[in-house]
Structures are given as structure tokens and as C-alpha cells.
Amino acid sequence: MAVTKKFWLTEIKLTIVSPDGPLPDDLSLEQLASLITYGDSMGDISTVRATAITAEETAKLAWEMGGDPSFFDLNSDGTEEVDPEF
Numbered sequence: 246m247a248v249t250k251k252f253w254l255t256e257i258k259l260t261i262v263s264p265d266g267p268l269p270d271d272l273s274l275e276q277l278a279s280l281i282t283y284g285d286s287m288g289d290i291s292t293v294r295a296t297a298i299t300a301e302e303t304a305k306l307a308w309e310m311g312g313d314p315s316f317f318d319l320n321s322d323g324t325e326e327v328d329p330e331f
Contacts, residue, residue: 248300248325252317256293261286299323 259277261268263286268277281288298306301323304314308321318326 248319248323250300250317250325252298252300252303253295254298254302254306255295258291258293259288260290261288300325 261277261281263280265285268280268286272280277288280286300317300319303317304319304321304323307314307316307319314321314323315326320326
């Protein structure tokens with residue numbers, strides 16, 4: 246079935262200045278936000294680019310990000326997931 250939804254890939258740059266040296270690689274986005282909001286670091290966020298992507302690319306990226314294409318109602322190949330009950 247043809248996919249009618251549109252998908253976008255948005256790349257965001259987060260820049261942080263901290264007084265205690267480089268930040269660990271394994272900090273979550275929530276932890277980074279906390280450092281900026283409540284901690285002793287300053288930060289800035291900006292959009293690098295926003296690109297329209299196909300349903301097939303969306304499904305592939307979902308797997309690469311540790312998710313599942315069904316989050317977007319897609320099958321693994323990027324086709325629209327159909328619920329047989331409807």
C-alpha cells in the first residue's frame with residue numbers, strides 16, 4: 246500500500262560549554278538538558294538541516310536508531326502497516 250504520510254529527518258546541533266573538561270559520550274539528551282538548565286554548563290541548540298525522506302528511508306533509520314518502523318505505522322520495507330481488523 247502506498248504511504249501517504251510525509252517524513253522528515255531533522256539534524257540538530259547541540260553546543261555545550263562546560264567548566265570541567267569534555268563531557269562523557271554516554272550522557273542522555275535529558276542529562277545534557279539538565280546540565281544546561283540546572284548545572285554549571287551553557288548550551289545552544291540549532292537546526293543543521295531538515296530533509297524530506299521516503300518511507301523506506303524512515304523504516305531503515307528507525308532500525309538504525311534502535312527503534313521499530315511500526316512506531317510510524319510502517320513495515321520493515323517502508324510500506325504502510327495495515328491493521329487487518331480495519
